[in-house]
Structures are given as structure tokens and as C-alpha cells.
Amino acid sequence: MINNLNIMxxxxxxxxxxxxxxxIGVFIKNSxxxxxxxxxxxxxITIVIILTSxxxxxxxxxxxxxxxxxxxYFKILILSSSLFVLNSSKNFIEDNKLDxxxxxxxxxxxxxxxxxxxxxxxxxxxxxxxxxxxxxLYILASIDRDNLRSTESGxxxxxxxxxxxxxxxxxxxxxxxxxxxxxxxxIASKLIEENTGAVFAMxxxxxxxxxxxxxxxxxxxxxxxxxxxxxxxxxxxAVVPKVAGLALLIKFMFIPFSNILLEWQTIIIxxxxxxxxxxxxAAMVQKNFKRLLAYSSIGHIGYALxxxxxxxxxxxxxxxxxxSIYVIMNIGAFSCLYLLKKDGQYKENISDLSGIxxxxxxxxxxxxxxxxxxxxxxxxxGFFAKFYVFVAVLEKEMYALAIIGLLTTVMSAFYxxxxxxxxxxxxxxxxFDTTKNRNAQISVFTSCIILIxxxxxxxxxxxxxxxxxxx
Amino acid sequence: MNFPILxxxxxxxxxxxxxxxxxxxxxxNISSIYISLFSSFATxxxxxxxxxxxxxxSPKFQFVEEQSWINNFIKFKLGVDGxxxxxxxxxTFITPICIISCVNSVKVRIKEFLIAILVLETFMIGVFCxxxxxxxxxxxxxxxxxxxxxxxxWGGARRVYSAFKFFLFTLLGSVLMxxxxxxxxxxxxxxxxxxxxxxxxxxxxxxxxxxxxxxxxAVKMPMWPVHTWxxxxxxxxxxxxxxxxxxxxxxxxxxxxxRFSIPLFPIASEYFTPLIYTLSIIAIxxxxxxxxxxDDMKKLIAYSSVAHMGYVTLGIFTLTKQGxxxxxxxxxxxxxxxxxxxxxxxxxxxxxxxRMISTYGGLVNYIPxxxxxxxxxxxxxxxxxxxxxxxxxxxxxxxxxxxxxxxxMLATFGVVLxxxxxxxLTKRVIFGVTNNPDIKKLNDINKSEIVMLVSLxxxxxxxxxxxxxxxxxxxxxxxxxxxxxxTALISx
Numbered sequence: 001m002i003n004n005l006n007i008m009x010x011x012x013x014x015x016x017x018x019x020x021x022x023x024i025g026v027f028i029k030n031s032x033x034x035x036x037x038x039x040x041x042x043x044x045i046t047i048v049i050i051l052t053s054x055x056x057x058x059x060x061x062x063x064x065x066x067x068x069x070x071x072x073y074f075k076i077l078i079l080s081s082s083l084f085v086l087n088s089s090k091n092f093i094e095d096n097k098l099d100x101x102x103x104x105x106x107x108x109x110x111x112x113x114x115x116x117x118x119x120x121x122x123x124x125x126x127x128x129x130x131x132x133x134x135x136x137l138y139i140l141a142s143i144d145r146d147n148l149r150s151t152e153s154g155x156x157x158x159x160x161x162x163x164x165x166x167x168x169x170x171x172x173x174x175x176x177x178x179x180x181x182x183x184x185x186x187i188a189s190k191l192i193e194e195n196t197g198a199v200f201a202m203x204x205x206x207x208x209x210x211x212x213x214x215x216x217x218x219x220x221x222x223x224x225x226x227x228x229x230x231x232x233x234x235x236x237x238a239v240v241p242k243v244a245g246l247a248l249l250i251k252f253m254f255i256p257f258s259n260i261l262l263e264w265q266t267i268i269i270x271x272x273x274x275x276x277x278x279x280x281x282a283a284m285v286q287k288n289f290k291r292l293l294a295y296s297s298i299g300h301i302g303y304a305l306x307x308x309x310x311x312x313x314x315x316x317x318x319x320x321x322x323x324s325i326y327v328i329m330n331i332g333a334f335s336c337l338y339l340l341k342k343d344g345q346y347k348e349n350i351s352d353l354s355g356i357x358x359x360x361x362x363x364x365x366x367x368x369x370x371x372x373x374x375x376x377x378x379x380x381x382g383f384f385a386k387f388y389v390f391v392a393v394l395e396k397e398m399y400a401l402a403i404i405g406l407l408t409t410v411m412s413a414f415y416x417x418x419x420x421x422x423x424x425x426x427x428x429x430x431x432f433d434t435t436k437n438r439n440a441q442i443s444v445f446t447s448c449i450i451l452i453x454x455x456x457x458x459x460x461x462x463x464x465x466x467x468x469x470x471x
Numbered sequence: 472m473n474f475p476i477l478x479x480x481x482x483x484x485x486x487x488x489x490x491x492x493x494x495x496x497x498x499x500n501i502s503s504i505y506i507s508l509f510s511s512f513a514t515x516x517x518x519x520x521x522x523x524x525x526x527x528x529s530p531k532f533q534f535v536e537e538q539s540w541i542n543n544f545i546k547f548k549l550g551v552d553g554x555x556x557x558x559x560x561x562x563t564f565i566t567p568i569c570i571i572s573c574v575n576s577v578k579v580r581i582k583e584f585l586i587a588i589l590v591l592e593t594f595m596i597g598v599f600c601x602x603x604x605x606x607x608x609x610x611x612x613x614x615x616x617x618x619x620x621x622x623x624x625w626g627g628a629r630r631v632y633s634a635f636k637f638f639l640f641t642l643l644g645s646v647l648m649x650x651x652x653x654x655x656x657x658x659x660x661x662x663x664x665x666x667x668x669x670x671x672x673x674x675x676x677x678x679x680x681x682x683x684x685x686x687x688x689a690v691k692m693p694m695w696p697v698h699t700w701x702x703x704x705x706x707x708x709x710x711x712x713x714x715x716x717x718x719x720x721x722x723x724x725x726x727x728x729x730r731f732s733i734p735l736f737p738i739a740s741e742y743f744t745p746l747i748y749t750l751s752i753i754a755i756x757x758x759x760x761x762x763x764x765x766d767d768m769k770k771l772i773a774y775s776s777v778a779h780m781g782y783v784t785l786g787i788f789t790l791t792k793q794g795x796x797x798x799x800x801x802x803x804x805x806x807x808x809x810x811x812x813x814x815x816x817x818x819x820x821x822x823x824x825x826r827m828i829s830t831y832g833g834l835v836n837y838i839p840x841x842x843x844x845x846x847x848x849x850x851x852x853x854x855x856x857x858x859x860x861x862x863x864x865x866x867x868x869x870x871x872x873x874x875x876x877x878x879x880m881l882a883t884f885g886v887v888l889x890x891x892x893x894x895x896l897t898k899r900v901i902f903g904v905t906n907n908p909d910i911k912k913l914n915d916i917n918k919s920e921i922v923m924l925v926s927l928x929x930x931x932x933x934x935x936x937x938x939x940x941x942x943x944x945x946x947x948x949x950x951x952x953x954x955x956x957x958t959a960l961i962s963x
Contacts, residue, residue, distance in 0.1 A: 406646035
């Protein structure tokens with residue numbers, strides 16, 4: 001038993017360190033910097049622990065907790081993206097007086113929740129992980145508690161998310177009722193026979209998960225929360241919970257629901273198409289950069305779901321590649337926002353970007369690369385993300401999905417081009433402060449370099465992703 | 472393994488653009504200009520060497536480079552044959568001319584402009600070298616980014632509208648091609664075109680796949696009725712942008728038809744020939760008429776490009792030896808002539824800031840050297856015997872006569888219209904009465920402009936009188952293209 005605990009080493013380490021730094025925060029005054037740095041170190045150590053742990057499949061606690069290549073991949077993705085998001089937003093947090101010591105601790109707690117989500121092999125453990133994550137996110141959304149918008153977004157997120165969690169829980173209990181087990185593998189084996197009740201349960205669970213990844217028609221919270229929450233939180237929202245949510249969705253489709261593929265496939269196709277179209281159209285009229293990124297993220301989730309909708313392993317793999325590249329692009333895009341500071345105020349309107357190519361050529365060219373990549377124009381990384389998804393979709397001969405997806409790519413190219421137009425073609429009005437925000441610069445630089453050089457070795461992610469599905 | 476000459480050719484401009492990015496001259500951008508000139512000339516001579524060492528007597532792809540790229544899936548495969556080498560040389564020849572011209576005409580952000588041109592050159596050479604559908608698509612689409620910026624940042628008054636129209640039209644056309652490429656992958660298990668040539672795509676898929684490729688090439692070509700982005704893009708683009716657009720980007724589609732549509736989908740190509748004939752004839756006659764009515768010189772030349780591209784598509788889909796050879800000849804010669812005409816417009820635009828025909832008149836009295844060269848180019852554009860423009864059109868019409876009298880007659884009528892708008896343009900700009908006092912103060916062309924225009928004029932006349940070097944280059948490749956096409960039809 002004790003030997004088996006190695007399997008949970010990352011979670012155990014994370015839990016213990018969260019409690020320890022919480023104590024530090026309580027007993028030492030003004031310890032934000034200390035805790036912030038400790039958090040980065042903890043994340044770094046956890047990455048090392050996961051990298052050194054074997055990736056063969058092991059299950060413990062009555063097979064409710066799995067450690068395998070799949071969960072390890074997502075844990076690393078979650079940790080490394082959190083590391084970049086946290087560090088690039090450090091200056092922003094300090095400038096906006098958000099430097100409470102709880103901030104990094106809550107982030108760590110939400111990471112812990114996501115760890116349990118991606119590792120769970122049981123409805124109960126999965127729900128516990130999801131709730132730990134959600135509760136942390138409610139607090140994060142309203143962390144700027146004296147700001148009306150932040151509080152509003154927190155409440156909005158809480159109410160809607162609680163509703164979806166309720167639906168999810170209801171689905172879980174139905175599933176338990178109709179299959180007699182909470183274990184994913186047993187549920188899967190029970191669903192070989194026709195089971196209408198389980199299909200009901202599946203719909204409820206799908207609704208809950210679609211809410212977490214903000215897919216249409218359960219996306220309503222996204223733009224408001226993205227805009228209302230402080231940028232540092234928004235960038236976290238845009239990246240990390242999406243990864244965990246998608247991982248969970250794939251896991252549900254791959255293990256418990258693998259035998260009712262025909263039932264959920266139509267729903268996912270619909271959600272995917274609706275997200276792609278809404279993401280493309282609604283983003284066109286946005287004036288706030290964060291709000292625009294919210295709609296763009298809805299669209300991107302649509303593409304990732306198109307990969308899931310194939311119901312094939314190649315499709316899941318393409319969705320995972322998609323979300324990984326999406327993470328890189330979004331970290332870059334949000335880190336650019338941290339560099340746009342004028343008189344201590346961070347600018348987030350698209351019109352503020354007007355003509356920055358003249359005075360800030362480096363920020364401009366980074367945004368150019370990131371935006372073209374988001375639009376999916378070759379030879380940048382974003383193109384390959386879409387390419388793999390469409391390869392998987394067309395393998396299953398889902399032509400309509402592929403063609404709609406590509407047409408929405410053209411539509412969404414329009415609003416990305418509009419930002420590029422603002423940056424490059426318009427006259428400049430604002431000169432931003434030359435900030436010494438090294439961390440954000442490093443994030444932008446890393447993401448741009450990855451996106452540009454991705455075409456040199458585009459199968460780098462495939463090598464990892466190919467090993468994720470054994471079974 | 473031999474020296475990877477094609478990769479060097481492709482990535483040399485990209486690497487030198489990186490050096491320009493790093494160069495730090497704030498005042499006059501001299502070092503950026505020298506780096507870009509040096510690298511573009513190096514690329515040009517490298518491509519000449521490639522042309523020289525290519526074995527014309529073999530229809531096979533040569534200098535083939537193969538590298539695993541996406542695991543077990545797509546190989547990074549490059550190669551040239553008698554057809555593509557000419558387009559590569561055309562690209563590498565036009566690029567240094569653009570760089571020289573932009574030194575005169577681009578006033579702001581020269582460094583960025585040079586970077587954009589060199590990056591674009593990389594993508595253009597890549598298009599003509601790639602032997603894999605995905606690589607082709609990658610380069611084909613990637614060219615949109617620098618061109619979008621060239622039109623948008625350095626363009627004229629309505630540049631935003633034109634840049635968006637250009638980008639979205641072309642992107643919309645090409646996404647269907649991407650679907651088709653992936654479908655081909657799932658049908659044949661490869662995207663390497665030399666292998667697909669062998670495997671043959673099933674008959675029932677050919678028509679739909681052909682249409683998907685066509686949607687992309689028709690927009691890029693551009694064919695009527697999706698040509699509307701071209702006049703806008705040409706008018707608003709800076710001179711160098713227009714030159715590249717007309718001379719090279721439009722040729723990508725014609726090249727695409729030759730390299731992909733016909734060999735991959737022979738049965739569909741046969742099936743859709745009437746469609747192409749109709750669209751080409753409409754393009755030739757309609758856009759020639761539209762060109763007659765233009766007040767704007769650049770717009771006139773842009774519409775004439777659409778008409779000339781109509782001959783190209785007509786010639787390609789006659790699927791006769793003369794027709795295809797004529798189309799290739801027409802593409803190369805149009806690349807030279809339209810580049811020269813846009814440069815000519817650029818020369819007077821730099822001086823008087825107007826593209827309107829009515830601004831000019833009687834230029835021959837004040838700037839004779841310029842007028843003489845302009846006359847040569849205008850005559851070449853209308854296809855006067857002795858210029859390269861004549862041979863292309865003549866061969867295309869010869870090819871068309873073998874297949875359809877009606878199409879050939881209508882296309883010949885277009886030649887007359889072509890003469891009409893070009894001569895009328897020359898009459899109004901070069902000859903006629905000078906109403907504008909500014910014209911009297913015009914300076915004749917300077918040394919760098921002479922270098923550009925005279926070298927173009929020389930090539931236009933040289934290939935008009937002595938077409939053998941070009942004909943020899945693509946002769947065998949065209950023969951094998953037609954043989955393969957005919958065997959595919961017979962075996963069907």
C-alpha cells in the first residue's frame with residue numbers, strides 16, 4: 001500500500017506544500033513575494049516529479065485513481081502553462097494591488113483539483129476534483145473584491161457554474177443508478193447493452209462538461225467573466241481550466257461512454273459546429289481585447305471538439321495537440337496585454353493597439369505572429385493544430401464538419417486581421433510605457449518562437465500524444 | 472547525399488531577412504538594402520545555375536530532396552522539372568528588381584518592406600519546388616501574410632479594404648483545397664504527388680476534388696467571376712507589391728493547374744474543359760472591355776492581367792502540346808511584361824503621385840527614354856510579333872483551334888480588344904497633348920530605373936525572337952504531361 005502511494009506522489013506533494021505555504025502566509029506579514037516564488041518552485045518540483053515518474057498505467061484506491069501517460073501529459077501541460085501564466089502576470093498583480101498571499105495558493109489548489117480530474121477513474125473522485133477546481137476558480141474570478149466588475153464576474157461564474165455542477169452531479173447519480181457503479185471501467189462494460197437511462201445521464205454530464213470548457217450553448221459566462229476578471233485571472237481562466245476540462249471530456253468519451261458513441265457523437269458535432277460559428281461571428285464586433293479572446297476561445301474549443309467528435313483515437317489525439325498549441329498561443333496573446341501599460345493603467349481595448357507597430361515594433365510583430373497563428377494561417381503553429389484536427393475529421397469522412405470548420409476559419413480570420421490592421425495600418429496615438437516586465441517578455445518570446453519554428457518539426461507533439469491511448 | 476540546393480534556394484531569402492531584422496542602422500537602412508540585394512542576387516544566380524545544370528531531356532523531377540517531416544505521414548519533398556524551373560528563375564529574377572524599385576519608391580519602413588519581400592520570395596520559391604501537396608499548401612497560403620502586410624502597410628488610400636479583400640478571397644478559395652488534400656491523403660495514403668501520379672485517384676472522387684482545387688486556383692489566377700480582388704489589390708499595392716502580385720503570385724495558380732489539377736485528375740480535367748473555356752473566354756472579352764473603360768493606369772493593367780490569364784487557362788485546358796506550351800510561355804512573358812508595365816506606372820507615380828491617365832499626356836516630348844521603353848512594353852502586352860507576348864498568345868490560339876473553333880475565334884477577338892486598350896493607353900499617356908504643367912518639369916528615368924526596365928525589355932525582345940531556351944526547357948516535361956494525361960483517359 002505504501003509503495004503504491006508513489007503513484008500519487010505529485011498530488012501528495014502538492015497538497016502538503018499548499019498547506020505549508022498557507023501557514024507561511026498566515027504567520028509572515030506581506031509574504032506575497034515569498035509565497036509567489038515558492039509557488040513557482042513547487043510547480044517546478046511537481047513537474048520534475050511527474051517527469052521522473054514512470055508512465056505505465058497504474059490504478060489505486062479501488063481503481064478510482066489512475067496514473068498513466070494520459071494524465072501525466074495533461075498534468076505537465078497544466079503545470080507548465082500555469083507557471084507561464086503566473087510568472088508573466090506578476091507585475092500586473094502587483095500593479096493592481098492583487099498581491100494577496102492567497103492568490104498563488106488558490107491557484108495551486110485549483111491545480112490540485114485539476115490533477116484529480118485528469119487522474120480520476122471514478123465518478124466520485126472526478127466530481128471532488130472538479131468541485132475543488134471550481135471553488136478555487138470562483139474565488140479567483142472575484143479576487144479583486146473592491147472592483148464591481150470583478151465581483152460581478154465572480155458571482156456570475158458562481159451561479160452558472162454551480163448550476164452546471166448540479167446538472168453534472170445529477171448525471172453522475174443517474175449513471176450510478178443505471179449501471180450500478182461509479183467506476184469508469186465498469187460503467188463502460190455495463191453500457192455495451194442498450195441503456196436509455198445511461199444516455200440521459202450522458203447528456204447531463206456532457207452539459208456540465210461543455211459548460212466547463214465554455215462550448216456553445218453553455219458559453220454565456222465566458223465573455224463576461226473574461227472581461228470582468230482581472231487580466232491575470234482571465235489568462236489563467238482561458239488556458240488552464242480549458243485544458244483540464246477537455247482532458248476530462250476526452251476521458252469520459254474514451255472510457256465510460258466509449259460504447260455509446262453514436263449517442264454522444266451527434267451532440268458533440270452540434271456543440272462543435274455551434275461553437276465554431278458563434279466564436280467566429282460574435283468576435284467580429286468586439287472592441288475589448290479580452291472579450292474578443294473569450295469568443296475566440298469559444299471558437300477554438302469548437303475545433304478541439306471537432307477532433308473529439310470523430311470518436312476515434314486519432315481524433316482525441318488531434319484534439320489534445322490542438323489544445324496544447326492553443327495554450328501556447330493564448331499565453332502569448334495574454335502576455336502581450338501585460339506589456340501594454342500607459343501611466344500605470346493596463347490597456348485592453350483593441351483601439352489602444354492602434355499603430356503600435358511604429359513605436360513598439362517588437363510587441364507588434366509578436367502580436368502579428370500570435371494572431372496569424374490563432375487564425376490558422378500556415379506556416380505557423382496554429383495551422384498545424386487545425387490541420388491535424390481536420391485530418392482526423394476527414395478520416396471519419398465527416399465532410400460537413402470539416403467544411404464548416406474551414407469556412408469558420410475564414411470568418412474568424414477576419415477579426416484577427418482587424419486587430420492586425422489596427423496594429424499595422426492605423427496611425428498611432430499612444431506610446432506605452434517601456435516596461436521592464438521581463439517575465440511577460442519571456443512568455444511572449446517563447447510562445448512566438450515555438451509558433452514560428454513549429455513547422456520545422458511539426459510532429460514533435462505527435463510523438464508524445466501517440467503514446468497516450470493504450471487500451 | 473548531394474548538396475541540398477533547393478532548400479538553400481528556398482531558405483536563403485528567409486535567413487537573410489533574419490539578418491535584416493538584426494541589423495541596426497537607424498538612419499538610411501543602407502545595410503538592409505545591401506543584405507537584401509546581395510541575397511536576392513545570390514538566389515538569382517543559384518537558380519540560374521540550377522537551370523543550367525538541369526537535364527531537360529528527362530521528364531523526371533530532379534534535385535529531389537526528401538526529409539521525414541510529419542512522422543509516417545508527410546515528407547518534406549522538393550524537386551524541380553522543366554516546367555517549375557522557369558517559374559523559379561522568374562521569381563528570383565523579379566525579386567531583385569522589386570528590391571531596386573522599392574529603394575526609389577518606398578519612403579517609410581524600408582527595412583520591414585525588405586523583410587516582407589524576402590519572406591515572400593521564400594514562400595514563392597517553395598510553392599514552385601514542392602512535390603508534396605501539404606508542403607505546397609503551406610507555402611501557397613503562407614504567401615498571404617507578407618502580401619497582406621505589403622498592401623496594407625505601404626499601400627494607397629483604400630489599402631485596408633483591398634488587403635482584406637485579397638486575404639479573405641484567397642483564403643476562402645484555398646480552404647477547400649485543404650479539405651481536398653486531406654481527402655486525397657485518405658484515399659491514396661500519401662500526399663507525395665509523384666506517388667499519387669502512380670496510384671491514380673478513383674474516378675468517382677475526381678470531379679469533386681478537381682472542383683476543390685479549382686476553387687483555390689480560380690481565385691488566385693484570377694478567373695472571372697472571382698477576379699474582383701485583383702484590380703483592388705493592384706491599385707492599392709505599392710509598385711513592388713503590384714509587380715510581385717502580377718508577375719509571380721498569379722502564376723502560382725497556372726502552375727497549380729499544370730502540376731496538380733491535370734495530372735492528378737485527368738478525367739475531371741477533361742470533363743470540366745467546357746467550363747474552363749467558357750470562363751476563360753468571358754474573362755478575355757469582358758475584362759478587355761472593362762480595361763478599355765479605366766481611368767486608372769494600374770487598374771487598366773490589372774484588368775489586362777485578368778484577360779491574359781484567360782489565355783493561360785484556355786491554353787492549359789486545350790490539353791494540346793501547343794496550348795500548354797503557349798500557356799507556360801504566356802505566363803513567363805506576362806510575368807516580365809506586367810512587371811515592366813507596373814514598374815513604368817510606378818516611375819511616373821513616384822514623380823507626380825497620380826495614376827490617372829488624364830494626368831498624363833505627351834510624355835514623349837519630355838521623358839523620351841521612359842516613353843520608348845513604355846512603348847516596347849505596351850506593344851509586347853498587346854502581343855506584337857517579335858515580343859515574347861506574341862508567341863504565347865499565338866501558341867495558345869493554335870492549340871485552341873485544334874479543339875474548338877468557336878473558342879479560338881472568340882479568343883482571337885480578345886487579341887483585337889487587347890490591342891485596342893493598350894494602344895489607347897499609350898496614345899493618351901505617351902503621345903497626345905500635354906495639359907498638365909507638371910509634366911514639363913519631369914525628370915527622365917534614373918540609372919536604377921534604367922537597369923530594371925532595360926533588363927526587362929531586353930528579355931522580352933530576346934524571348935520574342937529566340938524562344939528556344941524556354942521551349943527546350945519545358946518541352947519534354949510538357950510532352951510527358953500530355954502523354955500521361957492521354958494514357959489516363961484511354962485506360963479509363
